Amino acid sequence: MDVTLTGETLLFPIAGDPIAQVKSPELLTRILVERGVNGIVMPAHVPAAEYPAFVAAMKATQNVRGLIATVPHKQATLALCDFPTERARFAGSVNVMHRRADGAWVGDNTDGQGYLNGVAACGYSVAGKRALLVGVGGAGAAIAYEILARGAAHLALHDADTARREAAIARLDARFPGKVSAGSADPTGYDFIGNATPVGMRAGDPLPIEAEKYERHQFVAECITQPEITPQLAIARAKGCATMSGLGMFNAQADLLVDAMTGARAEG
Structure with missing residues (x-):
């Protein structure tokens, strides 16, 4: 350069x-x-x-x-x-x-487009899948929209700020009726799990998702670039999940x- x-x-x-x-x-x-x-x-x-x-x-x-x-x-x-x-x-x-x-x-x-383009570059499509997204702040709301725009069968949203979560659900339901609901930090039953929070950026942060419940068939995506492999992403990889780091996004x-x-x- x-x-x-x-x-x-x-x-x-x-x-x-x-x-x-x-x-x-x-x-x-x-x-x-x-x-x-x-x-x-x-x-x-x-x-x-x-x-x-x-x-x-x-x-x-x-x-x-x-x-x-x-x-x-x-x-x-x-x-x-x-x-x-x-x-x-x-x-x-x-x-x-x-x-x-x-x-x-x-x-x-x-x-949203960057996150899902990164996932696609890893060879994964959310079309027809059940998805869980944790965090609907500045990036998360855009990512949530793009997940549904690309054909996910259903999207569950989890956020510590329940008012923000409910507002996001209301906006998404108006555009994608019947395809969005409230979720939790439990990834059980989902095909795609995305973190759209900054939790994991600092040493000592709690896990944003109950990562010990990940299963091998799931795809786990992250938005944090540093550290490149967050604690929850390291658990996902150890369990055999396909993943995208924040750098992918x-x-x-x-x-x-x-x-x-x-x-x-x-x-x-």
Whole structure:
């Protein structure tokens, strides 16, 4: 990767709290360079309380042309963009924005497509399967939508925030009647199990799913990139389950993110 910093270099911050775990700046910058864009993706450690002011400052900085939001800022970003896409509105969150030529900011959500594209790259399809998804926050709501859009027979949702879970179920049931219900941390009876929470990122975190109940026939997917093999994913692999790590999700959506943050992605 050969980046030459000049006064014309475009900036694409990725904001989170924490941010040290993200692996995306180098990969996304490489894609920009390969596309002939003089730009860099830079990590920004921004606490939630300071995030609206940070976004305002980025909007005022004219060579900031896009912004990526990661945990815990995706839901807050929805209200901070001028024009969220239909995908983003349905998910209730935005993970990437770009500045249009007229100065307005368009927000999109690539999490669902990235997650399921990563699963597909592992040779697995959720079509016709019974799925359990744990976590319906910024990424989880988008992933839940995509699981059903790709033909899952049924999706159960579990979240420690029951109000958030019920709101997600209501939105999904309106679009996919009779195919979504409340679940628990127990993976018994499901073909596909996905973690869409940050639980497992820090040492000492509890298991987000009752992983000791995994069975060999199940596919287990993760969203966390660091550590690459979370404790619950290690259990799944030890039990013979096919798996996707969080890196699988990110690698699958890298081009989607660059398309969105540069404005190359269709708005819809």
